[in-house]
Amino acid sequence: MSGTPIQQTKTPLLPVWVAVLGFSFIFTAFAKPYVPWAFKFPRAWQWLLKDDISRFMDWLVDEASFGVFTFTEFTRGIAWVVNLPYEVTRSLLSTGLLQGQGSDAIQLLPPISWIAIIAIIMALGAYARDWKLAVLAGACFIYLSVFGQWQSAMITLSSIVIAVPFGVGGGLMLGLFGYRWRWFEKIITPVLDLMQSVPIFAYLVPILFLFGFGPVSAIIATIIYAMPPMVRITFLALRSLPSDVIDLGNMIGCTRRQMTWKVLIPSAMPSLMVGVNQVIMLSLNMVIIASMIGAGGLGFDVLSSLRRLDIGAGIESGFAIVVLAIALDRLSQAFAKKSPATHEDEQSSLLKRYPYSITSLTLVIVTGLLGLVWGAFQIYPESWTLTTGSFWKETVTYININYYDQLEGVKTFLLLQVLIPFKRALLSLPWPVVIAILGLAGWSLGGKKLAALCIILSGFIVLVGLWEKAMITVYLCGISVIIASLIGMPIGIMAAERPKLWPFVQAVIDTLQTLPSFVYLMPVVMLFRVGDFAAMIAVVAYAIAPAIRYTAHGIRQVNPDLVEAGIVSGCTKGQVLRKIKLKLAAPEIFLGLNQTIMLALSMLVITALVGTRDLGQEVYIALAKADTGRGIVAGLSVAFIAIIADRLITAGVKRSKARLGLT
Amino acid sequence: MSELPAKLVCKSLWKIFGTGAETFLNTPPSPDENALRSAGLIGAVRDINLSVHDGEIFVIMGLSGSGKSTLVRCMSRLIEPTAGQILFDGHDLLSADTRTMVDIRRHKMGMVFQHFALLPHMTVLGNVAFPLEVQGMERGAREVRAREVIELVGLEGREDYYPRELSGGQQQRVGIARSLAVEPELWFLDEPFSALDPLIRREMQDEFLRIQSVLRKTIVFITHDFDEAIRLADRVAIMKDGIIDQIGTPEQLVMQPATDYVAEFTRDVSRAKVLSAGVIMTPISDDTSQHDFAGKVSAATKIIDIAEALKDAAKPFAVIDENNRKIGVLSREDVFDVLVKS
Ligand SMILES: Nc1ncnc2c1ncn2[C@@H]1O[C@H](COP(=O)(O)OP(=O)(O)O)[C@@H](O)[C@H]1O
Numbered sequence A: 001m002s003g004t005p006i007q008q009t010k011t012p013l014l015p016v017w018v019a020v021l022g023f024s025f026i027f028t029a030f031a032k033p034y035v036p037w038a039f040k041f042p043r044a045w046q047w048l049l050k051d052d053i054s055r056f057m058d059w060l061v062d063e064a065s066f067g068v069f070t071f072t073e074f075t076r077g078i079a080w081v082v083n084l085p086y087e088v089t090r091s092l093l094s095t096g097l098l099q100g101q102g103s104d105a106i107q108l109l110p111p112i113s114w115i116a117i118i119a120i121i122m123a124l125g126a127y128a129r130d131w132k133l134a135v136l137a138g139a140c141f142i143y144l145s146v147f148g149q150w151q152s153a154m155i156t157l158s159s160i161v162i163a164v165p166f167g168v169g170g171g172l173m174l175g176l177f178g179y180r181w182r183w184f185e186k187i188i189t190p191v192l193d194l195m196q197s198v199p200i201f202a203y204l205v206p207i208l209f210l211f212g213f214g215p216v217s218a219i220i221a222t223i224i225y226a227m228p229p230m231v232r233i234t235f236l237a238l239r240s241l242p243s244d245v246i247d248l249g250n251m252i253g254c255t256r257r258q259m260t261w262k263v264l265i266p267s268a269m270p271s272l273m274v275g276v277n278q279v280i281m282l283s284l285n286m287v288i289i290a291s292m293i294g295a296g297g298l299g300f301d302v303l304s305s306l307r308r309l310d311i312g313a314g315i316e317s318g319f320a321i322v323v324l325a326i327a328l329d330r331l332s333q334a335f336a337k338k339s340p341a342t343h344e345d346e347q348s349s350l351l352k353r354y355p356y357s358i359t360s361l362t363l364v365i366v367t368g369l370l371g372l373v374w375g376a377f378q379i380y381p382e383s384w385t386l387t388t389g390s391f392w393k394e395t396v397t398y399i400n401i402n403y404y405d406q407l408e409g410v411k412t413f414l415l416l417q418v419l420i421p422f423k424r425a426l427l428s429l430p431w432p433v434v435i436a437i438l439g440l441a442g443w444s445l446g447g448k449k450l451a452a453l454c455i456i457l458s459g460f461i462v463l464v465g466l467w468e469k470a471m472i473t474v475y476l477c478g479i480s481v482i483i484a485s486l487i488g489m490p491i492g493i494m495a496a497e498r499p500k501l502w503p504f505v506q507a508v509i510d511t512l513q514t515l516p517s518f519v520y521l522m523p524v525v526m527l528f529r530v531g532d533f534a535a536m537i538a539v540v541a542y543a544i545a546p547a548i549r550y551t552a553h554g555i556r557q558v559n560p561d562l563v564e565a566g567i568v569s570g571c572t573k574g575q576v577l578r579k580i581k582l583k584l585a586a587p588e589i590f591l592g593l594n595q596t597i598m599l600a601l602s603m604l605v606i607t608a609l610v611g612t613r614d615l616g617q618e619v620y621i622a623l624a625k626a627d628t629g630r631g632i633v634a635g636l637s638v639a640f641i642a643i644i645a646d647r648l649i650t651a652g653v654k655r656s657k658a659r660l661g662l663t
Numbered sequence B: 001m002s003e004l005p006a007k008l009v010c011k012s013l014w015k016i017f018g019t020g021a022e023t024f025l026n027t028p029p030s031p032d033e034n035a036l037r038s039a040g041l042i043g044a045v046r047d048i049n050l051s052v053h054d055g056e057i058f059v060i061m062g063l064s065g066s067g068k069s070t071l072v073r074c075m076s077r078l079i080e081p082t083a084g085q086i087l088f089d090g091h092d093l094l095s096a097d098t099r100t101m102v103d104i105r106r107h108k109m110g111m112v113f114q115h116f117a118l119l120p121h122m123t124v125l126g127n128v129a130f131p132l133e134v135q136g137m138e139r140g141a142r143e144v145r146a147r148e149v150i151e152l153v154g155l156e157g158r159e160d161y162y163p164r165e166l167s168g169g170q171q172q173r174v175g176i177a178r179s180l181a182v183e184p185e186l187w188f189l190d191e192p193f194s195a196l197d198p199l200i201r202r203e204m205q206d207e208f209l210r211i212q213s214v215l216r217k218t219i220v221f222i223t224h225d226f227d228e229a230i231r232l233a234d235r236v237a238i239m240k241d242g243i244i245d246q247i248g249t250p251e252q253l254v255m256q257p258a259t260d261y262v263a264e265f266t267r268d269v270s271r272a273k274v275l276s277a278g279v280i281m282t283p284i285s286d287d288t289s290q291h292d293f294a295g296k297v298s299a300a301t302k303i304i305d306i307a308e309a310l311k312d313a314a315k316p317f318a319v320i321d322e323n324n325r326k327i328g329v330l331s332r333e334d335v336f337d338v339l340v341k342s
């Protein structure tokens, strides 16, 4: 039982908390003249880790060698492996098969006709589920062509088409190793934890340094970013297989390979497909952001219109990303949930057995040939495209003219009354005080190990000289999380209390969560331009979904017997909610808070694009300068903030669950 | 009783879960349950001695958690026993190397699982042929063989169905067919019918007996259902907390329960269904004795099947053995005594 640690920590802690908090208060208020180093960490004491890392990277590129080949040759090899299939896919989807360079290039073979691609997408939808999905997916792709986003979307799609198999395959392999060897799982789990908390930009910096600027680097970054959940899901899926299945494999004398490929993986397929869906969605998110290191495509369009402040174009490209995300998500989810074939599929003719593949193939050939005669069959004619660019521009202008005062009023009020005071307060705290409080929190929630972890990780941030920037990150993240919770939790409660509302809310948050983080920047910049406030709004919008979801889920899963017991003992509806449901749902709600924090941190780093001055900006600058050391150190600092928050909340949830007897 | 040759023998077999199990087992003379528990270990199988005869249905019966699955998995070394000896056809199974073990499992053993363990991505035919596929048999040959066993279990016509298209009973028929595809000599069934509805279970038991009357395999059958045990078994082992309380024919268990625990199970059993004429008759030494008989019954006949005839007959029945020799007399009083004593 987990009863012991609670008892250990109960008695002595209250006086310790009082003493530490009291001392901290006095220290913060009066100690500045005497111990200035506690308020501003002296430069001379800094640990120049970033320089060490940069030197190491230089050494890797210039000198490192594995004997037979050098490190640079190794990276070139990887790039080649990724580049080859990418070139082929891009030729098929977008550029056609070219010979020669630049504008002198001759097109040997045109790309697949847009009509055929739409047909293939629809066939996938029909195959995976039904004609409704086919229509939805088809409509999404028709949107892309009608609104002139086709070329960029196809470039983005090519990157995803290449990144996903690598991500899935790699994740599956690592997952299998972990399944087979416990020690491997033990090593890789913390690495995965770290990888999933390091902000997305931080991946780009070393990749940019090692692989240069271009789509290949972008794809490599995407693969690395999208792989961890697949590894985890593979572990889980294989571990949770019924033991009968494994016994069966052993009983009929499977070799190891037969066991893996013929028994374990097919049996775990439904769960593994959930992983594939995640890899696809993370890849999309990353490919968009990787436009900063040359992915091109839709992400590049958004980025450049952001830079030009061309609202209309930006929104159009942003919408194209949304549309692509929805199509990919719904398709891959349908595949994940697709029930296997039935016996009727077995005995029919070739055409009946593969109706979609054969139709699609026929269409590719027919439209390809027709395209040679009439160009519109091949590439959607530019004159047919519509644009909403000016509409959006006018809308924004209209809003800004008519509601400028209100928007600005809200912004100024919040900035002056909430954001800036909060920021000042955080920045005025001496770092030893913050570390002491974090350590104490770790100790009371989880014991000595957690205390040590909190102290070491926060100490790292001080040592590398990023304390102030980290505090700005904490302030922006904290404010955003508070606001997201204040909005999200009531919505979650309402949705849980009114069963009719729930499907609607769920559809909205599901969609919110499939959208790549980049998309959130567009409307925010439109309405609030740049700065902390704009960043905060984007973060709130991005991070609100888990606050809603976990609150609703927590309340809905409360044991109905307890609710009835409450009603029978005469509680009013409000009392049932407050005294029973919310109390019992608290652990789940805190887990939602945890997720909200994680999402907020990852979004916050991206808002560096709209001019924050926190750790995200540090990473962004490092990216612009290709300064690997600086990027990695700042990225690690963000990850450490995330890890501290995560471990503290998880420990707290565990304790409260044990107290409520929910374990 | 005539001893059939032993197919499988377990001698002082132990399986203890937990770390340090082996050293623990080697130190004290014979650790009891409390000692194990206080060391944080689970004694799932403790000092088991039994032998399964060629061609018999040996049922291991016990409540959930009594160690039946562990024991049967030790017999095929799916679980490595902590201590003891297993002889399969006289050969020490625990000293066999991996290759030999794989070979034995591939060709001489078959197993049916409680939750069927069918592969969802394969048709009935594919599932049944799977053990042969794993052995590297070519497609044509293995499908011929698979169709044979599919017919044996009464699923012909369903070869192209997928598991999820079948009912529970049909799925377990696939499981049975698959385990028989390799023509095993020793057939393990771990609670094969426990996941089925009672009516289907009954039907499957009959089906199982029919198949066995054709194939005459050596069978280790696991169940937690005492009625199922006495319906199917030649001999039953009653297991409790990792230990076997008693091994015997259903009649022996009913007539001479070795422990209170066994008596508890047998108390509510309908004796007439279990006991046969040969057990409750009054033996006679020479069949020349001059009795006036109402008729003849074979020694293996269950009482319930002759109850009607006995009720109406004024005279006793002669009990005969396989060679048609009179070996005893069965009177209405004999039957009455036994049935009332319970
Ligand atoms: N892998 C294992 N690790 C630890 N304990 C186990 C393991 N497998 C079974 N046990 C324990 O061994 C005992 C017997 O289990 P089992 O053989 O499955 O019983 P049965 O099949 O009779 O229900 C149970 O107490 C069970 O909890």
Ligand SMILES: [Mg+2]
Residues within 6 Å of the ligand: B068, B069, B070, B191
């Ligand atoms: Mg069992």
